Amino acid sequence: MTELPGGPIATRPLHFIFIADCSGSMAGGKIQSLNQAVREALPHMQDVAKGNPNARVLVRVVRFASGAQWHVSQPTPVEEFSWTDLSADGSTDMGLALKLVTEALKTPPMSERALPPVLVLLSDGSPTDDFNSGLKDLMAQGWGKKAVRIAIAIGEDANLDVLQRFMGHPELRPLVAQTARDLVKFIRWASTAVLQSASAPASQARLNPNVNVPLPAPPAPSPTPPDANDVW
Amino acid sequence: MRVTDELPRGLTTVSGERVDVEQRLGAGGQGEVYRVRVGGQTRALKLYHAHMATASQRRDIERLVLKGPPTPHFLWPLQLVVAPSGPRFGYVMALREPRFHSSEDFMARRVVPGFRALITAGYELASAFLKLHASGLCYRDISFGNVFFDPRTGDVRICDNDNVDITGSGQGGVLGTPRFMAPEVVRGEAVPSSETDRYSLAVLLFYLLEGGHPLEGAREAGIRCLDLPAMNKLYGTEPLYIHDPADDSNRPVPGIHDNPLAFHPLYPEALRRLFLQSFSEGLRSPHRRVMESVWCRELPRARDALVYCAQCARQCFHDGESPGGALRCWSCGAPVRLPPRLRVGQRLILLNHDTRLYRDHLHEDQDFEEVVAEVSQKPGDPGRWGLRNLTTDKWTFTRPDGSIADVPPGASVPLKTGNVVHFGMARGEIRE
Numbered sequence: 001m002t003e004l005p006g007g008p009i010a011t012r013p014l015h016f017i018f019i020a021d022c023s024g025s026m027a028g029g030k031i032q033s034l035n036q037a038v039r040e041a042l043p044h045m046q047d048v049a050k051g052n053p054n055a056r057v058l059v060r061v062v063r064f065a066s067g068a069q070w071h072v073s074q075p076t077p078v079e080e081f082s083w084t085d086l087s088a089d090g091s092t093d094m095g096l097a098l099k100l101v102t103e104a105l106k107t108p109p110m111s112e113r114a115l116p117p118v119l120v121l122l123s124d125g126s127p128t129d130d131f132n133s134g135l136k137d138l139m140a141q142g143w144g145k146k147a148v149r150i151a152i153a154i155g156e157d158a159n160l161d162v163l164q165r166f167m168g169h170p171e172l173r174p175l176v177a178q179t180a181r182d183l184v185k186f187i188r189w190a191s192t193a194v195l196q197s198a199s200a201p202a203s204q205a206r207l208n209p210n211v212n213v214p215l216p217a218p219p220a221p222s223p224t225p226p227d228a229n230d231v232w
Numbered sequence: 233m234r235v236t237d238e239l240p241r242g243l244t245t246v247s248g249e250r251v252d253v254e255q256r257l258g259a260g261g262q263g264e265v266y267r268v269r270v271g272g273q274t275r276a277l278k279l280y281h282a283h284m285a286t287a288s289q290r291r292d293i294e295r296l297v298l299k300g301p302p303t304p305h306f307l308w309p310l311q312l313v314v315a316p317s318g319p320r321f322g323y324v325m326a327l328r329e330p331r332f333h334s335s336e337d338f339m340a341r342r343v344v345p346g347f348r349a350l351i352t353a354g355y356e357l358a359s360a361f362l363k364l365h366a367s368g369l370c371y372r373d374i375s376f377g378n379v380f381f382d383p384r385t386g387d388v389r390i391c392d393n394d395n396v397d398i399t400g401s402g403q404g405g406v407l408g409t410p411r412f413m414a415p416e417v418v419r420g421e422a423v424p425s426s427e428t429d430r431y432s433l434a435v436l437l438f439y440l441l442e443g444g445h446p447l448e449g450a451r452e453a454g455i456r457c458l459d460l461p462a463m464n465k466l467y468g469t470e471p472l473y474i475h476d477p478a479d480d481s482n483r484p485v486p487g488i489h490d491n492p493l494a495f496h497p498l499y500p501e502a503l504r505r506l507f508l509q510s511f512s513e514g515l516r517s518p519h520r521r522v523m524e525s526v527w528c529r530e531l532p533r534a535r536d537a538l539v540y541c542a543q544c545a546r547q548c549f550h551d552g553e554s555p556g557g558a559l560r561c562w563s564c565g566a567p568v569r570l571p572p573r574l575r576v577g578q579r580l581i582l583l584n585h586d587t588r589l590y591r592d593h594l595h596e597d598q599d600f601e602e603v604v605a606e607v608s609q610k611p612g613d614p615g616r617w618g619l620r621n622l623t624t625d626k627w628t629f630t631r632p633d634g635s636i637a638d639v640p641p642g643a644s645v646p647l648k649t650g651n652v653v654h655f656g657m658a659r660g661e662i663r664e
Contacts, residue, residue, distance in 0.1 A: 053339035
């Protein structure tokens with residue numbers, strides 16, 4: 001029996017898309033670390049979503065290697081989302097991945113009203129296809145332009161210039177994860193703090209007029225890798 | 233590998249007491265919160281992230297510890313806690329009991345209180361911030377995230393008190409939470425103060441009572457991507473109250489903003505007027521905002537106006553100001569029969585089977601702790617109801633025929649039209 005009229009407050013969907021590099025160079029330790037890191041971040045992401053009554057968080061996953069496919073194609077409510085392991089093999093068709101995301105961010109299938117989408121690009125290398133054309137398509141889309149775009153470089157071979165251009169942020173740089181523990185930290189940050197800012201920005205100390213979503217400071221990488229085996 | 237979940241160790245209070253961290257309870261932009269044991273008691277610890285652990289933040293905490301909480305509703309910094317090495321620090325506070333749920337739980341309807349509990353929560357919030365402001369402090373960041381309440385009783389707890397500052401001194405620190413920040417703060421023209429707190433309080437009360445945001449109507453519905461520039465426009469540069477009588481261009485949109493449409497007509501006119509003042513004049517003129525003391529007067533009056541539907545038992549409001557037309561239940565549509573009423577001065581109190589009178593009803597002193605009377609059935613004659621004297625004083629009452637009778641402690645005045653009760657200084661008249 002409900003004691004009150006009405007129902008939950010009005011929400012807007014927040015589309016959260018992981019764009020994961022599954023090329024051959026990711027095979028082995030890196031892809032396993034990525035799988036593990038997302039799995040670790042997930043409960044925290046669910047907590048953040050639960051604390052934001054204004055947002056309905058929907059998660060999807062794109063994988064790219066030789067070609068790009070939806071790994072999770074349906075926008076899945078974060079509380080129902082579970083991670084299925086990715087495996088790695090092939091080249092680095094990052095441009096195609098962005099084109100796939102661009103299609104998904106057109107209205108329709110995007111709803112008329114939403115919160116800024118969050119795109120998290122995870123990569124360890126350089127695109128082998130036409131990245132520029134993919135990025136151009138994405139930025140030609142209203143939702144692509146409005147999206148919070150975060151790039152996490154896995155290891156030092158990642159093309160930081162490309163990742164920086166993907167982010168297009170006046171202040172933030174790609175986060176470079178040299179170790180599995182940094183990857184955990186960065187993915188958790190992207191899927192909690194960034195998600196929080198895009199859905200219901202937290203208390204603000206100052207407002208930057210140049211960004212459409214104020215982002216909290218990312219975590220610092222570990223100063224010294226604790227274990228040589230943990231370094232890529 | 234759960235490196236990020238390691239519990240901090242070796243913490244002590246500044247006076248050297250050991251702080252044993254038992255469990256991580258949550259994390260936010262400023263720091264993490266843990267359940268800890270200190271001095272044989274279970275407490276909560278907020279530990280700042282290294283980059284938030286500034287010298288000025290530390291001075292603020294020390295000052296708040298010294299000052300002490302304005303009311304027990306604030307989960308106030310009790311003691312500064314320091315780390316054995318490194319700059320990190322935090323503070324211990326009382327642990328929130330499990331009966332308190334987050335405002336988010338209510339907004340998502342994971343808990344559903346009745347109107348009585350909602351109004352009580354609103355009153356307690358206004359009263360707590362009244363006392364905070366009276367001690368020269370301002371909260372700076374009134375929002376969902378910082379307010380918890382008991383959906384059964386409406387009792388509230390306010391956390392994150394480390395943002396509290398001396399009114400008017402705030403140059404650094406947080407500006408507030410979007411959707412709750414006063415328009416002049418959103419526009420960058422002002423910093424948080426007790427006046428901007430009063431705006432945020434009105435937004436929070438509106439969220440609690442109408443289940444939506446007072447400025448989110450057609451204008452919000454017309455925005456595709458609700459990002460910071462959109463929010464600045466909606467809440468800062470072009471704000472317009474959804475129920476503004478002079479401008480209907482931002483009305484709630486059916487299908488999106490259903491809650492304010494459903495709730496707004498149910499409340500007593502006096503309460504709707506306070507929201508109107510908050511979000512019309514109060515939107516533009518910070519000094520015209522509704523004072524906490526006014527909320528503290530009107531919210532209990534709205535609670536006094538509650539009546540149960542005999543058909544479905546839902547709580548409805550009887551509006552003494554607009555008596556025309558019979559009250560119908562918002563839930564089942566049945567006509568609602570009013571119980572006997574007690575008029576004390578300007579106040580009209582509906583005497584339901586579970587109504588209690590508090591000291592405030594007789595003395596206007598904001599004391600809702602001391603119960604002075606309750607509605608009760610006559611022993612051996614359950615069809616007859618009375619108002620039982622729960623004080624230690626003797627009351628009297630005058631019958632319509634002029635005869636006078638005593639009401640000693642424990643005795644009851646029959647709920648009969650025309651009976652006038654003399655509660656010491658106050659005088660109340662009963663109407664059936």
